[in-house]
Amino acid sequence: MKDTGFEPMKVVICSGKGGTGKTTLALSLAWTLGRAEEFNLPVKLLDCDVEEPNCHLFLRCRYDTLMPVLAEKPVFDMQLCNGCGRCSNKCRYNAIAVVKGKPLVFNDLCHSCGVCGVICPRDAITLKGVVIGEVLADYNHRPFSFMFGRLNVGESQSPMVIGDMLKHTLPDGLNIIDGPPGTACNTVKAVAAADKVILVTEPTPFGANDLALALDLCAQLQKPCAIMINRSDSNDQLIEKLAERYQVSVIGKIPFKREYARACSDGLILTEEFPELRAGVI
Known part of the structure; x- marks a missing residue:
């Protein structure tokens, strides 16, 4: 050093x-x-x-700052989703499956890349923040x-x-x-x-x-x-x-x-x- x-x-x-x-x-x-x-x-x-x-x-810290860490996860609007399966086919992490025309989301596999929301032809997917962790700090x-x-x-x-x-x-x-x-x-x-x-x-x-x-x-x-x-x-x-x-x-x-x-x-x-x-x- x-x-x-x-x-x-x-x-x-x-x-x-x-x-x-x-x-x-x-x-x-x-x-x-x-x-x-x-x-x-x-x-x-x-x-x-x-x-x-x-x-x-x-x-021996006194943490004066706590920051939640958010990851965006897909949420489906079932009134708009027609079960086409494009989101499932494009997901690299197999975090979405479509069973009998209904999507299933496995949040623990999702990497928050956002591809599903981009390629959905009916805008049925909204990405919402989910707390996956936290950061604590003692600046003093x-x-x-x-x-x-x-x-x-x-x-x-x-x-x-x-x-x-x-x-x-x-x-x-x-x-x-x-x-x-x-x-x-x-x-x-x-x-x-x-x-x-x-x-x-x-x-x-x-x-x-x-x-x-x-x-x-x-x-x-x-x-x-x-x-x-x-x-x-x-x-x-x-x-x-x-x-x-x-x-x-x-x-x-x-x-x-x-x-x-x-x-x-x-x-x-x-x-x-x-x-x-x-x-x-x-």
Whole structure:
């Protein structure tokens, strides 16, 4: 981070799999830079892992803003609908079925693309907003402001919640984004908005396999990325060889220590509890 020239940017922290420590790094990076006297930009942490956010579990926030996230879903006027089935045939997500001339809508499959309303020849479809999640923010939290999103149970449109959150990044500060794990659509949504990506991994065969998938994603999206090894031990060469093959730097390591694991399980931020880690994080 010292090499950024302190320019405003969005840094997305992701991982090829869950449980590698991306939230640990995101919290530690936000806390360390928020406290650093030599870093003069405001810092904001956004937890975009909206299906299972947990940054807020480590913070003592007073949320002053709550924003519902709306997705448009089709509603049929049965006096106008003649059951032609054009909406069903054009829906890429199979969210509409026409049975015996009557439309059935499966809202959990709908991606709110709006095609059904556009192609309906009788204007029988109206798109109406449905709450699929929420975004909570504490703009007064220090040493960094904080925001996290939460997708409602049973909903599938996590990229839409992430998209709403990304509208609230700081234009003149450092935005640290705790992204979703894996390489699915929600991760693509977060990484596509990044100026830089940090991929957190662990030195295991599973960690290396999923890191390779995340590296491929960054390459396809043409996003500069670097690797942080969490739970670093004698097996680090698994990751270092992979980094060499992809020509990506390993920018830091968090040692595998019981006291670090205990601090995380107690809901503590690593760099706040262990000052020796601060230099390695930034």
